[in-house]
Amino acid sequence: MGFQAGLQVDYLSRAERGSARRADVLGVATFNTTPAALFAADVPVAEIGIPVLGASANVCEVWWTERHVESGQRAGVRYRRDDNVLFGCITLPETGVTPLVAGVNRSALYAATEQAYGEIFAMLDAVGFEHLLRVWNYLPQINVDTHGAERYRQFNSARREAFIACGRDVTDSVPAACTLGSETGSPLVIYFLASRAAPTLIENPRQISAYSYPPQYGPRPAFSRASVLHEAAGTRLFVSGTASIVGHHTVHAGDVAAQTREALVNIDALLTEVNRVAGATRLSLGTLAYKVYMRNSTDLPIIQAQLRSALGSSARVVYLKADICRRDLLVEIEATGSHSFDADA
Secondary structure (H helix, E strand, O other): OOOOOOOEEEEEOHHHHHHHHOOOEEEEEEOOOOOHHHOOOOOOEEEOOOOEEHHHOOOEEEEEOOOOOEEEEEOOEEEEEOOOEEEEEEEEOOOOOOOOOOOOOOOHHHHHHHHHHHHHHHHHHHHOOOEEEEEEEEEEOOOOEEOOEEHHHHHHHHHHHHHHHOOOOOOOOOOEEEEEEEOOOOOEEEEEEEEOOOOEEEOOOOEOOHHHOOHHHOOOOOOEOEEEEEEOOEEEEEEEEEOOEEEOEEOOOOOHHHHHHHHHHHHHHHHHHHHHHHOOOOOOHHHOEEEEEEOOHHHHHHHHHHHHHHHOOOOEEEEEEOEOOOOOOOEEEEEEEEEEHHHHO
């Protein structure tokens, strides 16, 4: 499905990375510690410490547009933008970061998260891109308990406080997002897309909104199940990290095949809602590009078999090893897709 005048994403192998030096690239996410030096100096590159699995090893994610782009940096946030969309990223080690509230015993992760989101929102306000569309968060030891709480819950608490401190909503008007566990010793890495105009935000009828989770899950995560960017040429869909959760409960604990199938059922239900609310009536499972995160690399053949069965052998899928936000989840799937208005002609 074409979307040639708007935002695009490609997943490029090592041999294809030369095209990431094109002038219209907005930003890049690399995995397997691919050095940022491979890309043009003014392109923001998020270097993420998680392995790519399978035949797609050493792949990188490249966001680009056919419109004129400009680069910039404000504090620790590097960004590149066209007239409508902005790609940005920030990397913060947890060492040497001080909590914003003096005398409060908060973890270094809390302080780094608070600082990172504060700098992101300050930059967006300064350049006039108010609306976060999609955010990717990566932090090490996501399921480890420190300072009396799991690190994922510490992250959620700090993100929520940063949203509030910067005048952002923490319920209905929150971006699509995911939060995954990176390799031990990695810094906090956040990359994101933002726009001048507000996106359409979508919730899944099979799931309770994450920002409405009951207290047993700790501080409520500030993200929507999906967001839709509207541009003149069409729409682009961002599906948040989606797992084997129905209502707010994890289902199929210990069964990676069943969890994979349930995640796909959730994405399919979300697409039905997207098509209803946003009017992008041709989005389906087979039209999307996927990133699949798994807790155990040994589960790769099982997960691949489930994806092939549901999507066919030609589906665009990148497989990565990463810890998932809940300890009983073995797999998480995110997706992106587009619908061109030209396709309706």
